[in-house]
Amino acid sequence: MQFDESHIAAVVHKATHAPLRVQTMGQFAVWRGDTQIPPKAWGRDKTVQLFQFLVTTRHRKSMHKEQIIYRLWEDADVDAGNRDFKVALHGIHKTLEPERKSRTEAHFVLRQGLTYHLNREDISIDADAFERLIKIGNHSLEEDPLLAKTAFEAALPFYQGEYLPERLFEDWTSDERERLQVLALGAIITLAELTLDENPLESVRLAQQALLIDHAWEDAYRVQMQAYFQKGNRPMAIKTYQQCCKVLDEEFGIGPLPQTKASYREMMEE
Numbered sequence: 001m002q003f004d005e006s007h008i009a010a011v012v013h014k015a016t017h018a019p020l021r022v023q024t025m026g027q028f029a030v031w032r033g034d035t036q037i038p039p040k041a042w043g044r045d046k047t048v049q050l051f052q053f054l055v056t057t058r059h060r061k062s063m064h065k066e067q068i069i070y071r072l073w074e075d076a077d078v079d080a081g082n083r084d085f086k087v088a089l090h091g092i093h094k095t096l097e098p099e100r101k102s103r104t105e106a107h108f109v110l111r112q113g114l115t116y117h118l119n120r121e122d123i124s125i126d127a128d129a130f131e132r133l134i135k136i137g138n139h140s141l142e143e144d145p146l147l148a149k150t151a152f153e154a155a156l157p158f159y160q161g162e163y164l165p166e167r168l169f170e171d172w173t174s175d176e177r178e179r180l181q182v183l184a185l186g187a188i189i190t191l192a193e194l195t196l197d198e199n200p201l202e203s204v205r206l207a208q209q210a211l212l213i214d215h216a217w218e219d220a221y222r223v224q225m226q227a228y229f230q231k232g233n234r235p236m237a238i239k240t241y242q243q244c245c246k247v248l249d250e251e252f253g254i255g256p257l258p259q260t261k262a263s264y265r266e267m268m269e270e
Contacts, residue, residue: 003136003147008154011132015158018124020096020108022055025126025180026160030096037095046073046084047091052164054109054118055125056176062115071172089116127180130158134187145194152191159184185210189219192227200227216251218244222260229267237267 015021021031028048030037042048053072057063069081076084089109093100096108105111110119120128133155140148162168163177192206207224210217221244228237241256241264248254255261 001139003140003144003151005147005150007136008133008147008151011129011136012154015124015126015129018122020123022123022125023160024052024055024163025130025158026162026165028052028164028166032096041095043091043095044088046088047095049167050085050088051092051109052167053172054116056164056173058118058120058125058128060117062110062112062117065114065116068116126158126160127163127176130155130180131183133158134183137187137190141190149191149194152187152194155187156184156191159187181213185213185217185219188213189217189223192220192223196223196227196230200230203227216247218248218257218260221247221256222263225260225263225267234267238264 019033023029030051042051049072050068053068054063065082065085069076069085073081073084092109093106097106100106108119108123110117133151137148137151137155140151159180163180164170164173167173168177188206188210192203192210195206196203204224204227207220207227210220211224214220221240225237225240225244228234228240241260244256244260248256256264
């Protein structure tokens, strides 16, 4: 598929204009139209948990109620699990659709028999927009670097921090958190590389942004080294390399990759 700027605009438009908008990165927040749903409106924490779980497992077509209960509340007996699920689901419907008439089908959380999934047509999730924009950027890198740069620049504001930070110790969030972090780091470094020739100081800023996410991300040190050197600041380039060596040794007991060493040697030879 060939992408252009209209695809970027479409992703951003849905992310900012969908009937229900969900922020998962940096903090959890939900907007119904232009109004943010206050945290107290959710009531019980299990209601928030269930909705966040459905958001986290959105890539699956649907999930059986028993699977959901087991993943969320594995210590609960059958009766307690079913009761918690029923109350939490009712709480979601009431929070997201306060004016829905009784005995009518819910719009945002859809049921098919005993399986449940989100209506992703009318729900925008920041992580989805982030991922789609990165996909456009990666796909366009070779044929249209300028479009790729625009896509990455549009993607990064969606990454406000860790995925569902209030659920750091819930195992059902860890895979998604790690996946999005790796996507963010890759996008930041690729954008820094695309920016290197025209604005090396921006590449330094982006590299530092990546290191705030993961202080041992070697690609960030390498780009930062190259950017400082391009600006004629050899001392900072050397200092960056030394810091990279120190962090990698302390964290993993290893040295830099060959390409990082090669970049350093080239700088020292010029």
